[in-house]
Amino acid sequence: MSNWDSNSWNNAAAQTAQNGWGNAPQTQAQAPSQGPSIWDNFEAVDTAAQRNGYIPPGLDCDCEIIELKVIQSVKNNNRPVFVATIQICDETNARYDWVAKADERPYLQNIKALVCAINPNGDPRSFGRAVMEEITGPDQAAAGKRVHLRSEQIQTRSGGDFTKCHWSPARG
Numbered sequence: 001m002s003n004w005d006s007n008s009w010n011n012a013a014a015q016t017a018q019n020g021w022g023n024a025p026q027t028q029a030q031a032p033s034q035g036p037s038i039w040d041n042f043e044a045v046d047t048a049a050q051r052n053g054y055i056p057p058g059l060d061c062d063c064e065i066i067e068l069k070v071i072q073s074v075k076n077n078n079r080p081v082f083v084a085t086i087q088i089c090d091e092t093n094a095r096y097d098w099v100a101k102a103d104e105r106p107y108l109q110n111i112k113a114l115v116c117a118i119n120p121n122g123d124p125r126s127f128g129r130a131v132m133e134e135i136t137g138p139d140q141a142a143a144g145k146r147v148h149l150r151s152e153q154i155q156t157r158s159g160g161d162f163t164k165c166h167w168s169p170a171r172g
Helices: 008-019 105-118 129-136
Strands: 060-073 079-088 095-101 148-156 161-169
Touching: 060 129, 079 105, 079 161, 095 105, 105 129, 105 148
Parallel strands: none
Antiparallel strands: 060 079, 060 148, 079 095, 148 161
16 A cells, blocks of 8 residues: 555554454464564554644734643753744634743743733733633633734844744734
8 A cells, every 4th residue: 555545544454453463373474573673662652742833923913812831841951831822813814832931031021911911901910820820721711812913033142033922902
Protein backbone atom coordinates (compact mmCIF):
# COMPACT_ATOMS: atom_id res chain seq x y z
CA MET A 1 0.00 0.00 0.00
CA SER A 2 1.55 3.25 -1.04
CA ASN A 3 -1.21 5.65 0.00
CA TRP A 4 -2.21 5.42 3.67
CA ASP A 5 -5.62 7.07 3.66
CA SER A 6 -7.99 6.37 6.55
CA ASN A 7 -9.57 3.37 4.79
CA SER A 8 -6.17 1.82 4.13
CA TRP A 9 -5.19 2.42 7.75
CA ASN A 10 -8.43 0.89 9.06
CA ASN A 11 -8.08 -2.08 6.71
CA ALA A 12 -4.48 -2.57 7.82
CA ALA A 13 -5.54 -2.38 11.48
CA ALA A 14 -8.27 -4.96 10.88
CA GLN A 15 -5.82 -7.21 9.03
CA THR A 16 -3.37 -6.75 11.89
CA ALA A 17 -6.02 -7.88 14.34
CA GLN A 18 -6.71 -10.95 12.16
CA ASN A 19 -3.01 -11.72 11.77
CA GLY A 20 -2.43 -11.08 15.45
CA TRP A 21 0.77 -9.08 15.15
CA GLY A 22 2.75 -9.70 18.28
CA ASN A 23 0.32 -12.40 19.42
CA ALA A 24 1.02 -15.25 16.99
CA PRO A 25 3.30 -18.05 18.19
CA GLN A 26 6.71 -17.93 16.58
CA THR A 27 7.25 -20.39 13.75
CA GLN A 28 10.48 -21.48 12.09
CA ALA A 29 9.83 -19.00 9.25
CA GLN A 30 9.82 -16.06 11.69
CA ALA A 31 13.11 -14.58 12.83
CA PRO A 32 13.76 -14.67 16.57
CA SER A 33 13.83 -11.39 18.46
CA GLN A 34 17.19 -9.66 18.19
CA GLY A 35 16.99 -7.85 21.54
CA PRO A 36 15.67 -4.40 22.38
CA SER A 37 14.00 -2.34 19.68
CA ILE A 38 13.51 1.39 19.32
CA TRP A 39 9.79 0.55 19.17
CA ASP A 40 9.64 -1.05 22.63
CA ASN A 41 6.83 0.65 24.62
CA PHE A 42 5.78 2.69 21.55
CA GLU A 43 2.13 2.28 22.55
CA ALA A 44 2.85 4.36 25.69
CA VAL A 45 4.14 7.38 23.73
CA ASP A 46 1.78 10.38 23.80
CA THR A 47 1.37 12.59 20.77
CA ALA A 48 1.97 16.31 21.07
CA ALA A 49 -1.09 18.52 20.92
CA GLN A 50 -1.59 20.49 17.72
CA ARG A 51 -0.51 24.07 18.21
CA ASN A 52 -1.65 27.23 16.52
CA GLY A 53 0.78 29.58 14.85
CA TYR A 54 2.13 32.51 16.81
CA ILE A 55 0.51 35.93 16.43
CA PRO A 56 2.04 37.62 13.37
CA PRO A 57 2.95 41.31 13.26
CA GLY A 58 0.60 43.71 11.47
CA LEU A 59 -2.73 42.76 13.04
CA ASP A 60 -5.14 45.49 14.15
CA CYS A 61 -8.45 43.80 14.89
CA ASP A 62 -10.86 42.46 17.46
CA CYS A 63 -10.39 38.86 18.50
CA GLU A 64 -12.11 36.35 20.74
CA ILE A 65 -10.47 34.54 23.64
CA ILE A 66 -10.59 30.78 23.03
CA GLU A 67 -8.44 29.63 25.95
CA LEU A 68 -6.06 31.02 28.56
CA LYS A 69 -3.68 28.66 30.33
CA VAL A 70 -0.34 28.35 32.07
CA ILE A 71 2.03 25.54 31.18
CA GLN A 72 5.52 24.51 32.22
CA SER A 73 7.63 25.05 29.11
CA VAL A 74 10.16 22.30 28.48
CA LYS A 75 11.73 24.59 25.87
CA ASN A 76 12.28 27.26 28.55
CA ASN A 77 13.72 25.00 31.29
CA ASN A 78 10.29 24.22 32.81
CA ARG A 79 9.52 27.90 33.39
CA PRO A 80 5.84 28.88 33.63
CA VAL A 81 4.48 30.19 30.34
CA PHE A 82 1.12 31.92 29.80
CA VAL A 83 -0.64 30.93 26.58
CA ALA A 84 -3.61 32.83 25.17
CA THR A 85 -5.32 31.16 22.23
CA ILE A 86 -7.29 33.74 20.26
CA GLN A 87 -9.46 33.72 17.16
CA ILE A 88 -9.54 36.72 14.85
CA CYS A 89 -13.05 38.16 14.42
CA ASP A 90 -13.12 38.40 10.63
CA GLU A 91 -13.85 36.20 7.64
CA THR A 92 -10.65 34.18 8.18
CA ASN A 93 -11.41 33.13 11.77
CA ALA A 94 -7.67 32.51 12.06
CA ARG A 95 -6.46 31.14 15.40
CA TYR A 96 -3.17 32.11 17.00
CA ASP A 97 -1.34 31.53 20.24
CA TRP A 98 0.23 34.35 22.21
CA VAL A 99 2.94 33.01 24.48
CA ALA A 100 4.41 35.06 27.35
CA LYS A 101 6.90 34.06 30.02
CA ALA A 102 4.90 34.18 33.23
CA ASP A 103 7.86 34.86 35.48
CA GLU A 104 9.26 38.07 33.97
CA ARG A 105 7.89 41.52 34.80
CA PRO A 106 7.56 42.92 31.22
CA TYR A 107 5.55 39.86 30.20
CA LEU A 108 3.45 40.02 33.38
CA GLN A 109 2.64 43.65 32.56
CA ASN A 110 1.45 42.62 29.10
CA ILE A 111 -0.59 39.74 30.54
CA LYS A 112 -2.20 42.27 32.91
CA ALA A 113 -2.98 44.50 29.90
CA LEU A 114 -4.80 41.55 28.30
CA VAL A 115 -6.78 40.92 31.51
CA CYS A 116 -7.69 44.62 31.71
CA ALA A 117 -8.84 44.49 28.06
CA ILE A 118 -11.06 41.50 28.86
CA ASN A 119 -12.66 43.39 31.77
CA PRO A 120 -12.25 47.12 31.02
CA ASN A 121 -14.70 48.17 33.75
CA GLY A 122 -12.85 46.27 36.48
CA ASP A 123 -10.28 47.66 38.87
CA PRO A 124 -6.84 46.44 37.69
CA ARG A 125 -5.65 46.38 41.33
CA SER A 126 -8.26 43.68 42.01
CA PHE A 127 -6.89 41.37 39.30
CA GLY A 128 -4.77 39.07 41.44
CA ARG A 129 -4.18 35.39 41.98
CA ALA A 130 -7.86 34.44 42.29
CA VAL A 131 -8.77 36.11 39.00
CA MET A 132 -5.81 34.60 37.16
CA GLU A 133 -6.54 31.09 38.47
CA GLU A 134 -10.19 31.48 37.47
CA ILE A 135 -9.48 32.60 33.89
CA THR A 136 -6.66 30.07 33.31
CA GLY A 137 -8.37 27.19 35.12
CA PRO A 138 -10.70 24.48 33.82
CA ASP A 139 -13.80 26.72 33.76
CA GLN A 140 -12.15 29.19 31.34
CA ALA A 141 -14.10 32.21 32.59
CA ALA A 142 -12.65 34.46 29.85
CA ALA A 143 -13.50 32.15 26.94
CA GLY A 144 -15.71 33.92 24.41
CA LYS A 145 -14.75 37.42 25.58
CA ARG A 146 -13.56 39.86 22.92
CA VAL A 147 -10.56 42.16 23.00
CA HIS A 148 -8.71 44.32 20.50
CA LEU A 149 -5.24 43.29 19.36
CA ARG A 150 -2.62 45.35 17.63
CA SER A 151 0.62 43.54 16.88
CA GLU A 152 3.84 44.99 15.61
CA GLN A 153 7.31 43.70 14.85
CA ILE A 154 10.06 45.27 16.89
CA GLN A 155 13.75 44.60 17.06
CA THR A 156 15.33 43.38 20.28
CA ARG A 157 18.54 44.82 21.69
CA SER A 158 20.39 41.82 20.34
CA GLY A 159 19.02 42.47 16.84
CA GLY A 160 16.38 39.73 16.71
CA ASP A 161 12.77 40.22 15.66
CA PHE A 162 9.97 40.14 18.23
CA THR A 163 6.19 40.50 17.83
CA LYS A 164 4.82 42.90 20.42
CA CYS A 165 1.12 42.59 21.22
CA HIS A 166 -0.92 45.55 22.45
CA TRP A 167 -4.21 44.62 24.12
CA SER A 168 -7.20 46.95 24.58
CA PRO A 169 -10.98 46.61 24.98
CA ALA A 170 -12.86 45.33 21.94
CA ARG A 171 -14.00 48.01 19.54
CA GLY A 172 -16.83 46.22 17.77
